[in-house]
Amino acid sequence: MIALREVGKTFHLGDTAVHALRDVTLAVREGDLLAIMGPSGSGKSTLMNIIGCLDLPDHGRYVLEGVDVRRLTESEQASIRNRRIGFVFQGFNLIARTPALENVELPLVYAGVARRERRRLATEALESVGLGDRLDHQPSELSGGQQQRVAIARAIVTDPALLLADEPTGALDSVSTASVLELFSELNAQGRTVVLITHEEEVSRYAKRVVRLHDGRVVSDERRTGA
Amino acid sequence: MIALREVGKTFHLGDTAVHALRDVTLAVREGDLLAIMGPSGSGKSTLMNIIGCLDLPDHGRYVLEGVDVRRLTESEQASIRNRRIGFVFQGFNLIARTPALENVELPLVYAGVARRERRRLATEALESVGLGDRLDHQPSELSGGQQQRVAIARAIVTDPALLLADEPTGALDSVSTASVLELFSELNAQGRTVVLITHEEEVSRYAKRVVRLHDGRVVSDERRTGA
């Protein structure tokens, strides 16, 4: 489903170059449940942005469902993102001054879903993360963990084929963390591909495979047996 | 140093009321190293905002260093915050499009510190959190964990009497986490009062005392022996 080959990404700031990713070769099969781990600054979020077509590699190739993403137009990339991928961003990226329910409906708006059905699906998604009583709260009226759960609800509301989640339980206590990871396992059991970025071993335990990054390179890639 | 008595805080949204804090009685001595724990939505950040004079209680009293905060004017509250308290916010709250170094210098600007000395202290603070090579990066050019470390450097740069940190290691790997907590322990050993909000037991282990919140109330308050 996902095939990255010798992918590199370099950021330029004035005359210094930051090699965020170097020579990353990674294949993810449909239905995989993958954890990407590594120290702060090792390139995990950069890798997720490339996988999710939010950014393009400077070197190497990225083939997504058989198509080289460099061949896609901007609007084709946007269309893939909106209809096939659910994102949980490290910073949540909720829309300010907009209630939780509307934030979660947003991907359904892009997908052209009718208002009543959007409302129903978004409400269900928020209930599944324990926020049924916070539908009308705006992000600034929610705790950190509640904002993160709104971001999670938004990522799963379109029932995406590929779920990319960057530190999805970072702001959550252990009870909410377990319940969110159960939710992801369930999506995966239904055939969805799930990629989780995390620095917590507790979270990686839900994964079937763990890829570790260090300084922009893959340093280990282990499939777990009996996971 | 800090004395909260039967403090309550209620948020009103339309006609529903959210009781974020109820009847919180808490005293913190100078030099204490306190961890505040509790589930998502239990009132931890709200409590920190009140302790840091960013918000006022609706009920009860808050006496900070012998003064009832309701007697302080807006500018007196601002002055206490700027000169005596260092904050690490759950959302980091860095200034966009502004380099890390300038973000960290900001509290020193308020304190009237001269330019050359500000530059020196801010550089030192950033080096102490491992970001000596990221001084000119803006927040959008930094990883999640790097942004969090900039927020930490900013909180400690004025060497504050009281350090309030909301989930200060949430985005950090275990190596950076340990190094940040060592830094806080060191500040505490020098006599600074440190209050950490966390949902991670690993972090609470550095504390001398653990206060647990649930639904806006204090449900336990334990001093650790031999910590």
Ligand SMILES: Nc1ncnc2c1ncn2[C@@H]1O[C@H](COP(=O)(O)OP(=O)(O)OP(=O)(O)O)[C@@H](O)[C@H]1O
């Ligand atoms: N401005 C606001 N308006 C309305 N409700 C609010 C507001 N701020 C916070 N709340 C509510 O108050 C409660 C406590 O919020 P708080 O941010 O203190 O929780 P927390 O313990 O820090 O949670 P977390 O661990 O998720 O960060 C939550 O239920 C939240 O929805």
Ligand SMILES: Nc1ncnc2c1ncn2[C@@H]1O[C@H](COP(=O)(O)OP(=O)(O)OP(=O)(O)O)[C@@H](O)[C@H]1O
């Ligand atoms: N827009 C940018 N401009 C310059 N450098 C950048 C930019 N974005 C990221 N970087 C740098 O690239 C490196 C990798 O960043 P990335 O966000 O992928 O790390 P990460 O593994 O997600 O870290 P964390 O665990 O702290 O979130 C970091 O050293 C960062 O400073």
Ligand SMILES: [Mg+2]
């Ligand atoms: Mg990241």
Ligand SMILES: [Mg+2]
């Ligand atoms: Mg909070």
